[in-house]
Amino acid sequence: MKIAELEQRLREQGLKLTRPRQAVLEVLSRSGSRLSPAEIHRQGRRSYRRLGLVTVYRTLALLEEMGLVQRVHTETGCHSFAGVRSPEGHHHQLICKDCGRVEEFSDCASEQLLAKLQKETGFAVEDHRLEVIGCCPKCQ
Amino acid sequence: MKIAELEQRLREQGLKLTRPRQAVLEVLSRSGSRLSPAEIHRQGRRSYRRLGLVTVYRTLALLEEMGLVQRVHTETGCHSFAGVRSPEGHHHQLICKDCGRVEEFSDCASEQLLAKLQKETGFAVEDHRLEVIGCCPKCQ
């Protein structure tokens, strides 16, 4: 997902495109891995030295709400984020347990499963999240 | 999963069956919902008034390691736990977004998907987590 496109989306919401936000967007769009807020802060300060950690948190919350960033849930917690590649539609994550690299995929072939679950349990199924954990080619 | 069975498992590990642990186990085995540590503490104090929050954390960590309790990852965070019904083998969760009720299911029909992902991305797939969010019959 390109910076220009992200900027466009901010404007559509009537939000300002500030230097701190650009810095966060840049880190997220450049990195293909999950990053903690602290790590995003550290990297973001390379392009905008005055960037505050507070603003990183605020920007992440904003981007998450806009669907441009996704939380990554690992065994130890869910305190990392990854930039979304294709903001439209349904997708899931394939995460490298060593380097944190995140790949997206959309075909989760779960239609049948969800229909079956719905039928058997009486739940009205609304959403689902699938995370696959593995080791990426470079880390193997 | 019954209290008696949980107690049995503790003994097998050479662990003591203390009143605080009994209280936590009781809460978890009685409730079919995801509960935060604070909520487990509150409920646990009904059967053992002196139960400390610290012990709840410690017991949860212990039970999680033993595979008797599972973390539930929600959009807002991953700070809730649910007792596991069938401790052996692979299973996933169906969670009610309103009351937090948790159902387990094991047939996630993902073999083909994982094989395909592995082939396409070169990742060595090791694990996966599937959470389905919906609305349970009572809450509908």
Added chain:
DNA sequence: TCGTTATTGAAAACGATTTTCAGTTAATTA
């Protein structure tokens, strides 16, 4: 019952996240 050892709870420490607030900046208007 006694002794050993794991376990406990309270308080303090800790780390991550959020709030507050006065100052700054991006976007708009003239």
Added chain:
DNA sequence: TAATTAACTGAAAATCGTTTTCAATAACGA
């Protein structure tokens, strides 16, 4: 371009959940 204004920002403080420390306690075997 300069003035205006509301959104945005960073630093400090507050807050919240979780972990550590440590002296006291309780479970279990002898």
